[in-house]
Amino acid sequence: MSEHFEALKNILAKKNPHLTLSIFDSPIRYDDLIRDASNRLKFYNDYFIINLRSTDSPVILDAICLYIPSLTIKIESPEELIEPILIESITSDVKNYLYAKILQQQTWLFQRISENTWHLASGLSHERITQHVVDGALKTIPFSDAVIFRIYDEGQNKLCPVAVSGFKDNYYEYSVSPQESISGKVFESRKPIILNSRDDILASFESYSAIRASVMENNPIANALICVPVLDQQYCYGTLTILSLGRRSVFNSLAVSLLETFASQVALAWRNAKQYDEKVESFNQVNSLRQQLEQQNEMLRSSLNFHNEMIKLSIKNNDISSFIKAMSDKMNLEIGYVDISGAIHGKLRDIDKLWVTLTTNKSNEEIEEAGFIRNELYIQPMMQNQQAVGFVIVNKADASDYIRVTLSRLSDFLIMDIMKKVNNLLIENKRKSSVMDKVLLEGINEDTTTTLSENGFLIQEWIGCIVLSLANTTNRSEDVKLLDMHNKLKYLLARSNAFIYSDEINFMIYLSDNSPERINSSFIKLEKEVVNIGFYQAGVSNVTSAIRIKQSLDQALTTLAVIKKRNKQGVLRFNQTGIERLFVNHEKEEIKQFINDVLSPILDDSEKSQVLLKTLNEYIGNSCSVNNTARSLDIHTNTLYQRIKKIELLTKMDLSSSDDFLIISVACHMLSLSRGVT
The missing domain is CATH 3.30.70.270 (Reverse transcriptase/Diguanylate cyclase domain)
Known part of the structure; x- marks a missing residue:
C-alpha cells in the first residue's frame, strides 16, 4: 500500500513542488458512492470515481476505485487559494495514474483467464471440466464468491445445474426453462445480463416457482450477478453465472468481458469433452461388437463341435433316455427331458408332472422358443410349427449363457426324434383303423x-x-x-x-x-x-x-x-339323447317340413298364435293336467278348455287320441330344439 501511495505522491510532487501532498487509504467504497451520489460526482466510470470534496486549501480529492485500493489526497498550498486550473491538472494526473494501474490489473486478470483456460483444456471429462469452471470463474472475476454453471438438457427442455459453488446441494434441483429466470433469458437471447443490486435480482423473477422458492429458502440472495451464455459460435451449451454474496459489490463491463471470454473457453472445452465422449462411446461400441463377434464365433465353433458330439452319441444310444443320460454325463450336469410322446427322463423335481403343468397352465400360443425360468428350473421349449413338442430342463443355477445356447441346440436335435414319433403314430392310427374296420365287419x-x-x-x-x-x-x-x-x-x-x-x-x-x-x-x-x-x-x-x-x-x-x-x-x-336320436340322421329341411305339417296353423307371428302355441307346450309339459296347466298359465280352466278346442280345430288333431297326441308332442319338441339351434 505504501508503494502505491509513494508512487502517486512522487508523480504529483514532481510537477507541483510548491504543494504539500498527503495520501491516505480511503474507507469509502466504490459501490456505495456510485449508488448514492452518482449525480454529484466530479468524474466516474466503470473503474474509479473522482470526487472533489473541498476546493479551498487544503483541497480534499477522493479517488475511489473498484479493483485497486481507494485513496484520499490532501493538497495544501502556502497560498490561501489553489487555482482551479491547478486542481484540474492534479485531477488529470490522478486519472492517468489510475488508468495505468487499471491496465496493469486488466493484464493480470487476462493472464488469469489464460491460466484457467489451460486447466479447462487439460480435462477431457465433463466431471473435471465442471470443477475447473467453478474454480476458474471464481479466480477470474474479482469480488465473486458464488458460481452456477448450467447445461441445457434437450430431453427435459431445461437448463440444469451441473456445477455450483457458494450454495447448498439442493440448488442442483433448481432447473429452469428457456426464457424463465435470468439464466433462461440469457440462454434464449445469447446476450449477457448484469445486475448490481438485490432489488434488481428479485425483480427479475417474473413468475412464481415452487422449486425456486424451496431452494431460495435455504440459500442466500446475491447482491450482484453476471450471467453469460456458454456459447460456441452459434451453439449455446448453457449459461455461466457469477454472484457476489458476501459484500455489497458491483460488477462492471470488464467483469462481463472477462466472464464472456472465459465462458467461450468453457464452451470449447465442453464441445471437446462431448466429442471425446462420442469417440470413446464409438470406440466402446466397436470394441463391444468385436467382443460379441468373437463370442459368437466361439459359440459357433462350440455349437459345431457339440452337434458332431450329439450325432456320435445318438448313434451309440438308440433310445431317447440313454441319449439324454449320455448328454448329461458329457456336459456334467443333470438334464431333464419330457416330450409330447410321454417320454420322461431325469431326476429333477416334479419332472413327471412337468408336461401336463406346462401345457395346461400355459397355452402353446404363449410358449415361445426362448428358454424361461419356472420354480428354480431353466426350461428350454422344443417348438415345431409353433407347437410345444417337448422341454429340456436343467437347474436354474446351472443355466449359464453357454448352457442355454447348448440346450437350444440340443432341443433342435431332439425335435427330429419327436417328428419320427409323430410319423409312427400316423402309421399306427391307420393300422388300428384297419383292424377295427375288420372287427366291425366280421x-x-x-x-x-x-x-x-x-x-x-x-x-x-x-x-x-x-x-x-x-x-x-x-x-x-x-x-x-x-x-x-x-x-x-x-x-x-x-x-x-x-x-x-x-x-x-x-x-x-x-x-x-x-x-x-x-x-x-x-x-x-x-x-x-x-x-x-x-x-x-x-x-x-x-x-x-x-x-x-x-x-x-x-x-x-x-x-x-x-x-x-x-x-x-x-x-x-x-x-x-332322448327322442332326438331318432331324427339325427334326417335332413334339417325334412324335420322343418314335419313341424310345419303339424303346427303350421299356430306358427305365424300373430299374438293369438303365440298364445295358443305357449298353451299347447304347457299342456304337454304338465302331462295334460288341466288344473296344473291353468295354474302355470294363470288362467281359468274354462279359458284353457276353449284354447285346447281352438288348437284341435286349427291342427285337426284330437289331443285325447294317443296317436295324435304323440305326433303333436314330437312336433312341439322338435320345434323347441330347432329354435334352440337356430
Whole structure:
C-alpha cells in the first residue's frame, strides 16, 4: 500500500513542488458512492470515481476505485487559494495514474483467464471440466464468491445445474426453462445480463416457482450477478453465472468481458469433452461388437463341435433316455427331458408332472422358443410349427449363457426324434383303423379277438365306446397335436384296457372290462378332461356286451351327432339323447317340413298364435293336467278348455287320441330344439 501511495505522491510532487501532498487509504467504497451520489460526482466510470470534496486549501480529492485500493489526497498550498486550473491538472494526473494501474490489473486478470483456460483444456471429462469452471470463474472475476454453471438438457427442455459453488446441494434441483429466470433469458437471447443490486435480482423473477422458492429458502440472495451464455459460435451449451454474496459489490463491463471470454473457453472445452465422449462411446461400441463377434464365433465353433458330439452319441444310444443320460454325463450336469410322446427322463423335481403343468397352465400360443425360468428350473421349449413338442430342463443355477445356447441346440436335435414319433403314430392310427374296420365287419370271433389282442386290446365281457371330435380338422402341420392328445388320453386311461386311434376328424376309444362299473368310471374320468385336452365334443355309448361292439360305435356316433345338432361343447351320453336320436340322421329341411305339417296353423307371428302355441307346450309339459296347466298359465280352466278346442280345430288333431297326441308332442319338441339351434 505504501508503494502505491509513494508512487502517486512522487508523480504529483514532481510537477507541483510548491504543494504539500498527503495520501491516505480511503474507507469509502466504490459501490456505495456510485449508488448514492452518482449525480454529484466530479468524474466516474466503470473503474474509479473522482470526487472533489473541498476546493479551498487544503483541497480534499477522493479517488475511489473498484479493483485497486481507494485513496484520499490532501493538497495544501502556502497560498490561501489553489487555482482551479491547478486542481484540474492534479485531477488529470490522478486519472492517468489510475488508468495505468487499471491496465496493469486488466493484464493480470487476462493472464488469469489464460491460466484457467489451460486447466479447462487439460480435462477431457465433463466431471473435471465442471470443477475447473467453478474454480476458474471464481479466480477470474474479482469480488465473486458464488458460481452456477448450467447445461441445457434437450430431453427435459431445461437448463440444469451441473456445477455450483457458494450454495447448498439442493440448488442442483433448481432447473429452469428457456426464457424463465435470468439464466433462461440469457440462454434464449445469447446476450449477457448484469445486475448490481438485490432489488434488481428479485425483480427479475417474473413468475412464481415452487422449486425456486424451496431452494431460495435455504440459500442466500446475491447482491450482484453476471450471467453469460456458454456459447460456441452459434451453439449455446448453457449459461455461466457469477454472484457476489458476501459484500455489497458491483460488477462492471470488464467483469462481463472477462466472464464472456472465459465462458467461450468453457464452451470449447465442453464441445471437446462431448466429442471425446462420442469417440470413446464409438470406440466402446466397436470394441463391444468385436467382443460379441468373437463370442459368437466361439459359440459357433462350440455349437459345431457339440452337434458332431450329439450325432456320435445318438448313434451309440438308440433310445431317447440313454441319449439324454449320455448328454448329461458329457456336459456334467443333470438334464431333464419330457416330450409330447410321454417320454420322461431325469431326476429333477416334479419332472413327471412337468408336461401336463406346462401345457395346461400355459397355452402353446404363449410358449415361445426362448428358454424361461419356472420354480428354480431353466426350461428350454422344443417348438415345431409353433407347437410345444417337448422341454429340456436343467437347474436354474446351472443355466449359464453357454448352457442355454447348448440346450437350444440340443432341443433342435431332439425335435427330429419327436417328428419320427409323430410319423409312427400316423402309421399306427391307420393300422388300428384297419383292424377295427375288420372287427366291425366280421364281429367278435376267435380271429378278430386274437387280432385285437395282438394290438394290445383284450376283449372281455363288456364294452363301451366314446368318439371325440376336434374343434377343427387338423392338417399335416398340426399332426404333432394329435400326438399330444393321444398321449394325454393314454395317460388318463393308463389303468384301463383301451383301444385308441384317430382319423383326421375324430378320436375313437373302445374300453372293455369284465366290470361295467369300471368302464363307466373311465368314462367319467374322460368326461372331466376331454375339453381340457383339446376336444370340442364327445359322444359316449351305453356299456353293452362285447359282441355288440358295432352297436357301441353306432351309439357313440349317434350321440356325437346329437350334441353337434345342439351346437354345444362338451360330452353327451347315449341315454341323454332322448327322442332326438331318432331324427339325427334326417335332413334339417325334412324335420322343418314335419313341424310345419303339424303346427303350421299356430306358427305365424300373430299374438293369438303365440298364445295358443305357449298353451299347447304347457299342456304337454304338465302331462295334460288341466288344473296344473291353468295354474302355470294363470288362467281359468274354462279359458284353457276353449284354447285346447281352438288348437284341435286349427291342427285337426284330437289331443285325447294317443296317436295324435304323440305326433303333436314330437312336433312341439322338435320345434323347441330347432329354435334352440337356430
